[in-house]
Amino acid sequence: MSRVLAVDIGGTKLAAALVDEAGSVSRSATRPTPRTDVMSALADLIGEVSGGEPVLQAAGIGCAGPLDLAEGTVSPVNMPSWRGFPVREEVRRLTGLPTVLAGDAQCFALGEHWLGAGRGSSSLLGVVVSTGIGGGLVIDGVPLLGLTGNAGHVGHMTVDPYGEACECGGRGCVERYSSGPNLARWALSNGWKVPDGSPADARALARDASAGEPVAVAAFERGARALAGMIASTAAATEVTSVVIGGGVSAAGPVLFEPLARALDEVAGLAFVRAVRVRRSTLGVRAALAGAAKLAWDYSRSAG
The missing domain is CATH 3.30.420.40 (ATPase, nucleotide binding domain)
Known part of the structure; x- marks a missing residue:
C-alpha cells in the first residue's frame, strides 16, 4: 500500500509518520527538538520512520513559522538556529521525494478538516x-x-x-x-x-x-x-x-x-x-501531522 511521509516540526518536538490515503498511520516516532543541529535530529527521525519502506509518494512538512513558501524556508521563533532555513529542499534532498511545506497551524486546520x-x-x-x-x-x-x-x-x-x-x-x-x-x-x-x-x-x-x-x-x-x-x-x-x-x-x-x-x-x-x-x-497533537500527510497526498496527486 502506498504511503506518504508526514513531518511536524515545532520548537518542542519533532514528529514523523507514514500515512496511507485513508489517514491510517503505519509507523511513527517523535523526539525533542534540540537547540542546535535540528536537521541532524530530523534526518535521524525520518530515517527511523521511513527505513525499509518500499514506496513513498511524497513528503509533507508542517513547520512553525514564519515561513517563505516561494523559497521553501522557515524561521521558527522558538528555533533560533533556523533562520531562513531551506527545510523543504533539505527534506527533498534527504528523501528523494516530492516535498511540500506549510505552516504548522495550517496543517492543524487541514488535519482537523480531513480526519477530525x-x-x-x-x-x-x-x-x-x-x-x-x-x-x-x-x-x-x-x-x-x-x-x-x-x-x-x-x-x-x-x-x-x-x-x-x-x-x-x-x-x-x-x-x-x-x-x-x-x-x-x-x-x-x-x-x-x-x-x-x-x-x-x-x-x-x-x-x-x-x-x-x-x-x-x-x-x-x-x-x-x-x-x-x-x-x-x-x-x-x-x-x-x-x-x-x-x-x-x-x-x-x-x-x-x-x-x-x-x-x-x-x-x-x-x-x-x-x-x-x-x-x-x-485529534489534539496528531492534527498537524495528519494535515502534513493530507498536504503530501494532495501534492502527489497534482504532481502525478
Missing part, C-alpha cells in the same frame, strides 16, 4: 491556542496558504485598535489577550496568586477558574471575548462554517468554551456569522 472535528465542513478555521495563537484556513477543502505561506495568522488580528502593544509590533492582537502566557500575565497583574513554588501558568489558571476564583474566571472571559471577536471577523470575511480550537489552552475546557460561546452570541450579528459552529479539536 471539522470533517465534512465546507470551510474551516483552525485555531491553536497555546504559548502563542496560530491559525489556518481550509476553504472548500483546500488550505489557504497565501502568497508567502502565512495566511491564517489570526493570532495577530487586531481586536482592539487602542489595545496593548504586541510582541509582533502590532497593537491589540488576539494573542495579547488570549494566549496562555498572556492569560496568566493579566491575571497576575490583577491579583491572582499561586502557592509559592507553583508555576503561574495557564494550566494553574484554568484549575483556579474551574474552582470559581474570580480573577481566573475574569481572565478566561477576557481572553474568550478576544477570540470571539477574531472568529466573528474571520467568519464575516471568509464565510467559514466551522471553527476548531486546539492547543494546550483548549484543555481548559468549559472555562474557555462557555464564555467563548456567550461572547460569540454577543458579538456575532449576521446570520451566516452566527451559524458558525465552534468545536474542540478531536
Whole structure:
C-alpha cells in the first residue's frame, strides 16, 4: 500500500509518520527538538520512520513559522538556529521525494478538516491556542496558504485598535489577550496568586477558574471575548462554517468554551456569522501531522 511521509516540526518536538490515503498511520516516532543541529535530529527521525519502506509518494512538512513558501524556508521563533532555513529542499534532498511545506497551524486546520472535528465542513478555521495563537484556513477543502505561506495568522488580528502593544509590533492582537502566557500575565497583574513554588501558568489558571476564583474566571472571559471577536471577523470575511480550537489552552475546557460561546452570541450579528459552529479539536497533537500527510497526498496527486 502506498504511503506518504508526514513531518511536524515545532520548537518542542519533532514528529514523523507514514500515512496511507485513508489517514491510517503505519509507523511513527517523535523526539525533542534540540537547540542546535535540528536537521541532524530530523534526518535521524525520518530515517527511523521511513527505513525499509518500499514506496513513498511524497513528503509533507508542517513547520512553525514564519515561513517563505516561494523559497521553501522557515524561521521558527522558538528555533533560533533556523533562520531562513531551506527545510523543504533539505527534506527533498534527504528523501528523494516530492516535498511540500506549510505552516504548522495550517496543517492543524487541514488535519482537523480531513480526519477530525471539522470533517465534512465546507470551510474551516483552525485555531491553536497555546504559548502563542496560530491559525489556518481550509476553504472548500483546500488550505489557504497565501502568497508567502502565512495566511491564517489570526493570532495577530487586531481586536482592539487602542489595545496593548504586541510582541509582533502590532497593537491589540488576539494573542495579547488570549494566549496562555498572556492569560496568566493579566491575571497576575490583577491579583491572582499561586502557592509559592507553583508555576503561574495557564494550566494553574484554568484549575483556579474551574474552582470559581474570580480573577481566573475574569481572565478566561477576557481572553474568550478576544477570540470571539477574531472568529466573528474571520467568519464575516471568509464565510467559514466551522471553527476548531486546539492547543494546550483548549484543555481548559468549559472555562474557555462557555464564555467563548456567550461572547460569540454577543458579538456575532449576521446570520451566516452566527451559524458558525465552534468545536474542540478531536485529534489534539496528531492534527498537524495528519494535515502534513493530507498536504503530501494532495501534492502527489497534482504532481502525478
